Amino acid sequence: MKIGIYGQFYHKNSEQYIQIILDSLRKKEHEVLIEEDFMDIINHNDGVDTTSHFKTFTQLDSSYDFFFSIGGDGTILKSITYVQDLDIPIVGINTGRLGFLATIQKEDIAKSINQILQGEYSISERSLLQLTSEPHNPELSNLNFALNEVAINRKNTTSMIKVDTEVDDKYLTSYWSDGLILSTPTGSTGYSLSCGGPVIEPSSKSLVITPIAPHNLSARPLVLPDSSKITLQVSGREKSYLVSLDSRIATFTNNTRLTVQKAPFTIKLVQLLEDSFIKTLRKKLLWGEDKRNLKQ
Structure with missing residues (x-):
């Protein structure tokens, strides 16, 4: 399986989550390529083991099976300029705040990646x-x-x-x-x-x-x-x-x-089976929350 990885910058503690992603994919022996500018960012920051050689890319082609976007919703918006009409599913891994597009949370990265690689996901097709x-x-x-x-x-x-x-x-x-x-x-x-x-x-x-x-x-x-x-x-x-x-x-x-x-053409976003737009909407907009129980 061939997987591209992209990010724009580091959120707080991003290095530990990037390391989990790379370790999870390396264990499965998939072919992993990191976007060239993102690789430069990784190399200029401490905390990520780059002793293993990872190839880089500047453009995608149809041979990729997944495109991992690490960051937030803004990073996914930039990701589509790489994917364009290639029909490559985008996996949005959220290392910032809760987003509507990057729905895989940083606390569940290893588990979520394992589910995706086993085919336990759905595709949300976006116009x-x-x-x-x-x-x-x-x-x-x-x-x-x-x-x-x-x-x-x-x-x-x-x-x-x-x-x-x-x-x-x-x-x-x-x-x-x-x-x-x-x-x-x-x-x-x-x-x-x-x-x-x-x-x-x-x-x-x-x-x-x-x-x-x-x-x-x-x-x-x-x-x-x-x-x-x-x-x-x-x-x-x-x-x-x-x-x-x-x-x-x-x-x-x-x-x-x-x-x-x-x-x-459309963009394909990978969605875990237990997730949904309604669930994300409820979390993001705090629908159903009793404001009296929230700390002031």
């Missing part, structure tokens, strides 16, 4: 959004997709922007706001939620448009089928604005026409 622009923006390159959201934001101004919005080539409205979020069900628990958007179960075939601090107070989040084509055109006092695809940011000029649609 993505794809952004195209007219005229084309070279900043997009081939990484024009997002697992969480595509977000339009004002740039270099405190003034609002206007986002003319069409759905399936039919005019919807013009949002006067600080920006606009187009979110997948996966991203509904992120930026969109903080701006008043709804929580959407990940397998739902939908997307949501959520305005950011809208001036027109009648503007509310709108849930649409994920077959919809959303077309946007921005205007405002400044000549340019920002578009973010998860954590990647590009600058666009006001004459640009943006089109957001469901991407032609």
Whole structure:
């Protein structure tokens, strides 16, 4: 079995969890490759035994069986830029706080890895959004997709922007706001939620448009089928604005026409059999907790 390992940086005590992961995989004699920059981070920090030689990679191919993402939800968002459309299942190992995507907890790493290697897991398939622009923006390159959201934001101004919005080539409205979020069900628990958007179960075939601090107070989040084509055109006092695809940011000029649609591929997240989105949601949002029993 061939396994890729990726991380962005160290959380507190990350080295002990990385060591457990490497030891667990080494015992099973699987082929393990570590992303090149992450290997540099490991080598520059104490606490991880690097006496065993591990190969490194800078790009993936379809020969990988799993891709281990070590960190939090942000690390998984970066992981999809490696996996892209290769259909490699991502194992999210959470070494930070409780996340919605990286659901394997650091206290259970060895047990969880053993379950996964024995095939005791399910796959949660996640849709993505794809952004195209007219005229084309070279900043997009081939990484024009997002697992969480595509977000339009004002740039270099405190003034609002206007986002003319069409759905399936039919005019919807013009949002006067600080920006606009187009979110997948996966991203509904992120930026969109903080701006008043709804929580959407990940397998739902939908997307949501959520305005950011809208001036027109009648503007509310709108849930649409994920077959919809959303077309946007921005205007405002400044000549340019920002578009973010998860954590990647590009600058666009006001004459640009943006089109957001469901991407032609999905991302596969490995989920332990005892876990579920509902369980994670309950833990993350403290649903069902008696606040009187929480320490002040």
